[in-house]
Amino acid sequence: GQQVMQIPQYQHVQEGEDFTTYCNSSTTLSNIQWYKQRPGGHPVFLIQLVKSGEVKKQKRLTFQFGEAKKNSSLHITATQTTDVGTYFCAGGRTNFGNEKLTFGTGTRLTIIP
Amino acid sequence: DVKVTQSSRYLVKRTGEKVFLECVQDMDHENMFWYRQDPGLGLRLIYFSYDVKMKEKGDIPEGYSVSREKKERFSLILESASTNQTSMYLCATGQLLMNTEAFFGQGTRLTVV
Numbered sequence: 602g603q604q605v606m607q608i609p610q611y612q613h614v615q616e617g618e619d620f621t622t623y624c625n626s627s628t629t630l631s632n633i634q635w636y637k638q639r640p641g642g643h644p645v646f647l648i649q650l651v652k653s654g655e656v657k658k659q660k661r662l663t664f665q666f667g668e669a670k671k672n673s674s675l676h677i678t679a680t681q682t683t684d685v686g687t688y689f690c691a692g693g694r695t696n697f698g699n700e701k702l703t704f705g706t707g708t709r710l711t712i713i714p
Numbered sequence: 715d716v717k718v719t720q721s722s723r724y725l726v727k728r729t730g731e732k733v734f735l736e737c738v739q740d741m742d743h744e745n746m747f748w749y750r751q752d753p754g755l756g757l758r759l760i761y762f763s764y765d766v767k768m769k770e771k772g773d774i775p776e777g778y779s780v781s782r783e784k785k786e787r788f789s790l791i792l793e794s795a796s797t798n799q800t801s802m803y804l805c806a807t808g809q810l811l812m813n814t815e816a817f818f819g820q821g822t823r824l825t826v827v
Contacts, residue, residue, distance in 0.1 A: 610754060634815065643804060644757070646815035689756060691816070702808075702816055703773070704749070704757035 605692045607705035615713050620677040622708035624690035632693040633666050633673040634702065639686045647675075682712050717741070720805050720819040727826050733792040735822050737805030744809060746788035747816065748772075748780065751802040763788055795826045 604627045614620050624633065632651045636644035648657055650666035650673065657664045663676045673690055690705040721736035737746065745764050749757040749772075759772030761780040769780050777799060781789040788807075792799055805819040 605756075607756070636816075643818040643821050644816075645818070649815065691757075701759070701762065701770075701772075702747070702806075703759065706754065706756035 605690060605703050605705040607688075607690060607708050609708055610706065611709050611711075613711045613713060614680055616682060617679050620680050620684070620710055622675050622688050622690075622710075624673040624675075624692075624705050626671045626692045626703075628671070628692075628694065630670050630692040630694060633670075634691040634693065635664055635673075635675055636689045636691060636704075637686050638689065638707075642686075644689055677710075680710070680712055682714060685710060685712050718805055718807050718817050718819040720803075720822050722822050723820060725822055725824045727792075727795050727824065729796060729826055731792075731795050731826075733795050733824065733826075735790040735792075735803055735805075735824070737788045737790070737807075737819055738786055739788075739807040739817070740786065741807065741817070742785065743807040743817075744785070745807060746782065747806040747808075748778075748788065748790045749804045749806065750774070751804055751821070757804065760790065795824075797826050800824060800826045 606625050608623050634649045635647040638644045653670050654668045655666045661678045665674045687707045687709045689707045691702045717740045719738045727733050747762040748760045751757050758774050760778050761772050763769045763782040779791045803822045806816040808816045
């Protein structure tokens with residue numbers, strides 16, 4: 602079946618440093634979504650990318666979708682303590698006309714103040 | 715505001731018990747999903763449903779079944795709970811042809827003893 606891998610599994614950064622998580626799918630995706638899960642919380646949608654090579658920005662967050670639509674990345678500039686949490690990518694793939702989301706393994710970000 | 719409500723936040727069950735996890739959404743979404751979340755493995759799809767009485771196996775359906783008798787309610791059933799089913803269970807919902815975000819419930823932490 603489809604697999605979506607993320608690296609790294611854990612990342613500890615000093616506050617103010619940058620952070621990047623990478624997402625790779627074994628199959629071509631129709632879209633990629635990114636979610637953030639705060640400690641003790643549930644995943645919350647951040648953004649969706651649909652087009653090959655697409656780049657989107659949300660303040661300090663930059664999201665990219667690869668040209669082959671099989672990989673993606675999330676980059677956070679100048680991390681803050683509010684960025685703490687686990688970041689998941691989720692690859693969309695059409696299944697009998699309906700979209701099935703396969704989540705990555707997640708990257709857990711901790712910030713050292 | 716979308717609400718996805720899971721019946722219990724925490725649950726402790728004995729090995730061999732039949733367990734029902736309930737999920738209710740109030741946004742009239744067609745698609746509903748059950749995931750389990752385990753450290754290092756991310757969110758893995760157990761079952762999903764894109765219509766009443768319709769269900770599709772996800773990536774790890776063994777040991778689980780589901781029921782969708784009404785559009786707003788999606789139940790996950792553990793026929794005979796085992797200790798390896800101790801996990802966080804997350805219900806999610808989304809619209810048909812889901813090129814939009816998934817909305818998650820708060821999660822049920824199930825412990826099987």
